[in-house]
Amino acid sequence: EDEDWRSTPLHYVEKIIQVPFALRPMNRDSARSLVHGLVPLERAADGGPAPPPPPDPEAAEPGTTEGPAPRERRDAGGPPVAAPAPSLTPRTLGLTPPERDFAADVAAALHTPRAIKKFTNLYRLLRARLDERSGELDAFLDDSGPDVPEYQAVLILIIAVISFPDDASQLLIDLLDPEGADSWPEHVRAARYGDGRELAEFLSWSTGLAAHGATSSRQPFRRWAHEVSRYSFETGQQVFARAAS
Numbered sequence: 555e556d557e558d559w560r561s562t563p564l565h566y567v568e569k570i571i572q573v574p575f576a577l578r579p580m581n582r583d584s585a586r587s588l589v590h591g592l593v594p595l596e597r598a599a600d601g602g603p604a605p606p607p608p609p610d611p612e613a614a615e616p617g618t619t620e621g622p623a624p625r626e627r628r629d630a631g632g633p634p635v636a637a638p639a640p641s642l643t644p645r646t647l648g649l650t651p652p653e654r655d656f657a658a659d660v661a662a663a664l665h666t667p668r669a670i671k672k673f674t675n676l677y678r679l680l681r682a683r684l685d686e687r688s689g690e691l692d693a694f695l696d697d698s699g700p701d702v703p704e705y706q707a708v709l710i711l712i713i714a715v716i717s718f719p720d721d722a723s724q725l726l727i728d729l730l731d732p733e734g735a736d737s738w739p740e741h742v743r744a745a746r747y748g749d750g751r752e753l754a755e756f757l758s759w760s761t762g763l764a765a766h767g768a769t770s771s772r773q774p775f776r777r778w779a780h781e782v783s784r785y786s787f788e789t790g791q792q793v794f795a796r797a798a799s
Contacts, residue, residue: 579665586658588667592674593657596648645686647678650695657709660760669716676712676785681705697765702738706764707774711782713760714753719788721747725757726793729772729779738772 580588649657657677664670684691697703714722724747728734735741742761747753761767783793 577666580667580670582662585661585664585670588670589658589661589674590654592671593654593678594648595654596645596650645691647682649678649681652697653695653705653709656706656763659763660709660713663713663717663756663760673712673716676716677709680708680712680781680785700766700769700771702761702764702766702770702774704774704778708778708782710757710760710764711775711778712785714756715782715786715789717756718747718753719786721753722786723783723789723792725753726779726783726789727796729776730793730796734772736771736773738770738775739768741772 657674661670661673664673681694684694686692694704697706711722711726714725718725725745728741728745735744739761742754742757745751745754745757761770764770780793783789
């Protein structure tokens with residue numbers, strides 16, 4: 555009850571750290587430089603094209619029709635369904651130049667090396683599960699359609715989860731609502747997340763950097779909202795609780 559004896563997290567930090575160091579916030583150029591340093595490209599080390607994916611050891615022998623034994627996956631408590639094992643190849647582990655450039659652009663919204671390191675780690679973790687053989691990775695990277703490419707939608711959502719975890723929970727829940735506006739720009743204009751509307755301002759700014767941002771539907775964002783929510787304790791708890799209710 556006594557204010558003089560009340561402990562705070564700052565008091566705890568002062569107790570265990572005797573020499574504090576203050577780091578300047580990162581600017582746009584330093585954020586871009588850090589992203590380029592952290593994220594490898596998919597091409598080979600000599601600058602040439604990435605090598606072809608290795609042969610699947612479980613693939614059927616020539617002249618046979620029997621393929622690899624499917625893995626079982628259970629979606630939303632339903633019956634087991636076949637799921638191909640992800641193909642971990644240089645293409646799935648390294649980014650394309652457009653991916654890295656867009657990641658470097660939107661990383662300007664992050665202000666510490668720790669936040670940028672978390673951003674690049676989460677994106678590479680999510681991306682590594684995409685299968686190359688089935689075309690899943692190509693669809694993720696495709697920027698020829700009328701919507702924001704899926705990889706750009708995911709990069710935007712990951713930054714939202716890192717920088718605005720409280721407000722991002724409502725954003726992801728709204729995206730999963732089938733009754734919401736189909737137009738992504740309309741969805742952003744109608745967004746009122748948090749008192750300062752910082753998340754809405756970030757969404758508007760990052761959408762302006764994205765391909766087809768002015769005409770996109772919200773489907774690329776809706777498609778990945780549930781998956782991205784898993785990468786934060788705050789958003790994961792709220793989104794999964796809402797989905798289960």
